[in-house]
Amino acid sequence: MVHQEKHRSHRSGWLRAAVLGANDGIVSTSSLIIGVAAASVSQSEVLLAGIAGLVAGAMSMAAGEYVSVCSQADAEKADLEIEKRSLSENYSAEKKELALIYQQRGLNPELAHQVAEALMAHDALAAHARDDIGLAEISQAKPLTAAISSALTFTLGAALPLLIAYLVPIADLIYYESFFSLIFLAFLGAVSARAGGAPILKAAARVTFWGALAMVLTASVGFIFGIST
Template structure:
């Protein structure tokens, strides 16, 4: 590949595509949403299993937890991303007004930013002029605000992804608890949940280019602890109820 000065530089195969980065972020969020669904629903149904062996009670509690969790995740993500998008749009609107009202001052500001990044004054001004001529708003928004005007987050996409990923994760412990025979349902659920947590931890670590073993260990220990605590609570509450 060639840099701005015409010099060929090595391409190390690193992903620089903004769209690719955005997709990876969504995928990572989906994995974490599924992980949430697995852990929270597993904790709920295992806790109920400690108090009662009724399949109807387990199904009711599991479905209630699935619906409450997925709707809460979806609504929360929608509100969060909508607020972020509103803030970004307000910042972009202000930047447009400043570019219209004081273009030379904005050019000087952009030049100064590139000088602070290490370019000499002449080259910094040349870069600022060329980028401004190509896409003034895009150049200023990305450099000054860290915002890509063409890549604003969609709150509906975020809400849908969170709702779906949580639901998929929650179905595993729910089905594991209500489908098998009563004598083995707890063991099957715990085994399935721990396997899913290993997978979620591994995938999330790989997507974030982080060490896999610590991520998997944290995930499994956290999930096992959650199930252990809720199961003990269920046993105590069940005994109290009798």
Template sequence: MAAADPQLVAAARAETGGQHHAPYSRSAETGRLNWLRAGVLGANDGIVSTAGLVIGVAAATTSRAAIFTAGLAGLTAGAMSMAVGEYVSVSTQRDTEKALLAAERDALDAIPAAELVELAEIYEGKGLPPELALDVARALTDHNALAAHAEAELGIDPTELTNPWQAAVASLLAFSLGALLPLVAALNPSAGWRIPGTVITVVIALVLTGWVSAHLGDAPRLRAVARVVAGGVAAMAVTYVIGGLFGAAVS
């Protein structure tokens, strides 16, 4: 593979003021975006599920103690469920990634020449000329064979494996923070404002989470916001009707 032109390298360094920049990691950037998106969605789940619960109870009774107890129980159960679910899911994903990396490591030890050809064919398939693709494959293999093959063949960065505990804690916190909004709104001292105040608070919160999730995914903002708000309002309407009917029946 031809060496880089020293003049071009010098010019590029001059443009950056001679500063050294950390290499860009697509997998790390994708991981951060996924965590942010998961956090927003977790908060959205906490908002909608807790709002539906407290509005259903508020439709059946004016007791603040009953509303608070139901909302707190829903927040706790939902947050724990989210945390356990994320831990199990991410643990399974991590185990799968480790197994794939182990298999790739064994293949590199057993048939290094075939693995080199396979890596070169991947880059050739992306548009590099055969000779250049082979040179790139050799250079990457010499630098870090497992990392090169894992990224090109499996889409895995061996240094950025998913962390189940991180996922569990993030989900628990996101859900809890989202659930606190409708719970606090539903405890309004004025009984007549509990349900309207909760609905207004939830709609504003869903507009924000819908916009942020669309922004992170580079999706149409208005459509995402409308979809999230419509789902939340529908959930609150259903639980309000159920709470009113059962509250009247029980009383």
């Protein structure tokens, strides 16, 4: 029988990105709506600000994600090129380097050398990518996919507070908006914690705290500037 435990951190990459996008969408849009509403403007102005915030935020997420995935991929590619060249010019020195790494991880010198030799005979570049550079796998980064999915998850998150701003009369908007946005955030935190196998209550409390802080700050800005104008 093969023993195989489930590791949830494998899927943490895309999950983290999706939760981050939705979380950003909820926090920034609800704070924006609360801030503008606190300055006592009309419902259509609040909605306009919310929609502008959604578009700006989604584009900013897409651009940020695209640039970050691209530069990460560039850096990995450059590292692999250096490693590839070094392997073709200095195979035995690279083997010693790898053996030394395994020795530092606890193998005795003889075994470390055997392991380095075997792994490099199998796939020298992969062995160095993993154990020398520290790349978990030679990644197939997709900047455009990452950009689109973060823009989408941000938009999904932002749609919730925007919907509240559309449905609730402006007089009560601040209270409903904060209440429901915090519920959305707590729910999102709980779902992501559950999917990631982390403590649910702690994760929910964490996102709710930061969301509440953002809302209090923008509400204060709205009140201060709303009075002065």
